[in-house]
Amino acid sequence: MSFRVALAVLALALGPAVALSQNAEIAFGALSHDKTLPVEVTAERLSVDQSDGTAIFTGEVLVGQGDMxxxxxxxxxxxxxxxxxxxxIARMEASGQVVLALGAEAAEADRAVxxxxxxxIVMTGNVLLTxxxxxxSGERLVVDLDRGTGSMEGRVRTVLQPGGAQ
Incomplete structure (x- = not known):
């Protein structure tokens, strides 16, 4: 069973214990992240367009920068x-089964910039943060790597654990 399905089943079972809102402030990136570190990219294919200053990596793309x-x-x-x-590099735009991991935290979405x-990092479309x-979960996650904070927007949903049940 996928994690999303398990989360949905749990949320339905808990009913009123599930919190729904439009916005949620969250901590993200327990590890500090250094955006000046080199960026390493691995992919099946690379296409470069010198005229507009872009490069497109496709096929099982993996981007690494420090611990991210x-x-x-x-x-x-x-x-x-x-x-x-x-x-x-000014920015990187990821699409299709996007997964971001930093330390013990991970987020998945349809797209990320x-x-x-x-x-x-702005992640959009079916965002799930663990x-x-x-x-x-929500529709848009904005992560500030310098401050280690984030904001989830758009029909935010989470399961809250009562005190002592950890």
């Missing part, structure tokens, strides 16, 4: 400045 890992079906890398001559300079035994 991101996997997806496709990742578009956009370089800063005119063309790709600067070789400085990692803006390197601001240290922010932190240890806890899980929270």
């Amino acid at each position: 890992r991101l996997s997806a079906d496709e990742v578009l890398v956009v370089y800063a400045g005119e063309g790709s001559a600067s070789r400085r 990692y803006t390197i300079d601001s240290g922010s 932190q240890g035994q806890s899980a929270i």
Whole structure:
């Protein structure tokens, strides 16, 4: 049984113990993340467009930066400045079965945009965040890697554990 199905079954069984809201502030990234570390990408294919300064990685893409890992079906890398001559990554846009992991925390979504300079990751579409035994879902997760915080939006759903039941 998939984790999403198990979470849905648990949420339905608990009924009123499930919290629903439009927004939720959360802690994310117990480990500090250094956005200046090199970014390593592994994929089945790479297409580069020098005219617009982009590179598209497809097929079982795995992106690593320090302790952070991101996997997806496709990742578009956009370089800063005119063309790709600067070789400085401005942002990475992941799509298709996106999974982000940092330490013991993991999030999955349909899409994600990692803006390197601001240290922010915006995940959208069927977002599920797991932190240890806890899980929270919504439509949009904004993670600030510099501060280690996040915000979940759009029909936020989580299961709250009563005190002492851990």
